[in-house]
Amino acid sequence: xxxxxxxxxxxxxxxxxxxxxxxxxxxxxxxxxxxxxxxxxxxxxxxxxxxxxxxxxxxxxxxxxxxxxxxxxxxxxxxxxxxxxxxxxxxxxxxxxx
Numbered sequence: 490x491x492x493x494x495x496x497x498x499x500x501x502x503x504x505x506x507x508x509x510x511x512x513x514x515x516x517x518x519x520x521x522x523x524x525x526x527x528x529x530x531x532x533x534x535x536x537x538x539x540x541x542x543x544x545x546x547x548x549x550x551x552x553x554x555x556x557x558x559x560x561x562x563x564x565x566x567x568x569x570x571x572x573x574x575x576x577x578x579x580x581x582x583x584x585x586x587x
Contacts, residue, residue, distance in 0.1 A: 501508035
């Protein structure tokens with residue numbers, strides 16, 4: 490294209506392709522060299538954002554699991570405390586009756 494001094498449109502018309510394809514091929518050639526033209530590049534490139542989002546979700550899940558465990562231990566403690574208080578109250582009422 491550059492050797493023959495053709496515009497994008499002229500090169501596209503000569504080779505029966507869209508001028509957008511010519512522009513893309515030139516961009517790939519400039520950035521990656523001739524090897525880049527052999528690699529198939531379809532669709533969007535994978536984003537790194539989903540990985541960050543997964544890591545954030547995993548840390549939130551870990552925090553929620555820890556909080557859940559702490560709350561379960563607290564419930565168990567409160568149940569035992571309640572049982573002890575009831576036992577103490579029942580002993581006091583029986584001693585008052587005697």
